[in-house]
Amino acid sequence: MGYILNLETATTNCSVALSMNGQVVAYKEDNAQKYSHAERLHIYIEEVLASAKVDKAQLCAVAVSKGPGSYTGLRIGVSAAKGLSYALDIPLIAVETLQSLSVKVNISKDELVVPMLDARRMEVYSAIYDHQGTRLRQTEAQILEDSSFDKELSNGLVYFIGNGVSKFKEVCTSTNARFLPDELPSAVQLAVLAQEKFEAKDFEDLAYFEPYYLKDFIAGKPSAN
Numbered sequence: 001m002g003y004i005l006n007l008e009t010a011t012t013n014c015s016v017a018l019s020m021n022g023q024v025v026a027y028k029e030d031n032a033q034k035y036s037h038a039e040r041l042h043i044y045i046e047e048v049l050a051s052a053k054v055d056k057a058q059l060c061a062v063a064v065s066k067g068p069g070s071y072t073g074l075r076i077g078v079s080a081a082k083g084l085s086y087a088l089d090i091p092l093i094a095v096e097t098l099q100s101l102s103v104k105v106n107i108s109k110d111e112l113v114v115p116m117l118d119a120r121r122m123e124v125y126s127a128i129y130d131h132q133g134t135r136l137r138q139t140e141a142q143i144l145e146d147s148s149f150d151k152e153l154s155n156g157l158v159y160f161i162g163n164g165v166s167k168f169k170e171v172c173t174s175t176n177a178r179f180l181p182d183e184l185p186s187a188v189q190l191a192v193l194a195q196e197k198f199e200a201k202d203f204e205d206l207a208y209f210e211p212y213y214l215k216d217f218i219a220g221k222p223s224a225n
Contacts, residue, residue, distance in 0.1 A: 002060030003052075004198060005045065005084065006190035009037045009077030010069025010097040011117065011163060016044040017187035018052050022195035024188050026052035031184055037076045045080070059090055061203075063194035065185055066094035067212035068125040068139065069117055074211035082206055091203040093194045096212070098139055100189040101162055102129040105180065111157045112136070114149065116164035117185075124164030125214060128152065141214055146171040153177060 003025075008015035014037045015029035028044045028051075030036075049056065064081035067074045085092040101115040109131050116124040122144045128137040142148070144167050152158050153174040160168055165181035197203075 003054055003058055004061045004063055004093070004191070004194050005049075005059050006063045006187040006194055007041070007045075007077045007081050008065040008097075008100070008185050008187040008190060009041060009073040009080075010065045010067055011073060011184045012070075013184040013186060014040045014044060015185070015187035016041070016048045017191055018048050018054060019191035019195065022192045024191050026054075027186075027188055029186060029188075035070060035073055037073055041076060041080055045084075056084070056088060059084075059088060061085075061091045061093050061194070061198050062088075063093040063095060063190050063197070065097045065100060065187075065190060067097050068141070068214035069097050069185070071211075071213055074213065078209070078211045082209065086206055091198070091201075092206055092209060093197045093202070094204050094209065095190050095193045095197065096127075096139070097185050098125065098127045098162075099129070099133070099135065100193055101183065101185045102127070103133060103189050103192070104183055104186075105159045105161055107131045107157075107159060110155075111159065112152050113159045113161060114152070116160055116162040116168065118162075118164040118167070122167055124162075124167060126164070139212075139214065144168050144171060146173065148172075149177075150174075 006017040013031040017027035098115040127139045159178045161180040
């Protein structure tokens with residue numbers, strides 16, 4: 001069994017992890033609160049491989065967080081992953097960003113986890129997962145209201161995780177809500193999910209694979225100098 005290189009660039013966290021059999025053997029990440037992936041990602045890849053004393057020729061696959069998330073971040077991560085996969089002639093694995101974020105929380109049988117990534121205004125990208133990691137509701141670009149997730153919260157504890165959580169915390173009054181607002185997706189959590197996909201031979205077509213943007217890109221106005 002070879003190594004899998006895992007890349008996470010869907011948010012401000014630029015994250016690279018090297019794994020074998022689902023276990024991380026080296027990683028590097030930095031959440032600089034701004035998108036510097038274009039400058040850092042390839043440097044981090046080289047540093048992670050060097051720290052583990054692993055050559056690129058030893059890689060058996062490249063895994064990437066496919067979105068939703070930052071348009072620019074996803075584009076950079078997917079471009080790097082596709083380039084490595086093509087150059088090394090190894091499979092490309094894509095993992096849903098919200099799924100990898102959800103596995104940061106260990107929950108019990110009757111509990112749920114809702115990963116949330118910031119979109120715009122009172123909008124977030126969100127999904128719902130149970131304790132087995134099964135997605136119970138499809139990923140949505142969701143406008144938050146005080147009644148959001150009322151059904152889930154009425155049945156037990158719900159853990160909300162991600163950089164979109166602070167928006168919901170402002171309007172949610174349920175005592176069953178647990179908030180983890182400072183967590184971001186990491187390549188570390190990609191490792192187990194990528195290994196499962198590798199063993200199932202669940203690979204992407206290099207020619208056609210694109211990031212899961214979920215929404216159309218809307219360019220912002222440049223800031224004044």
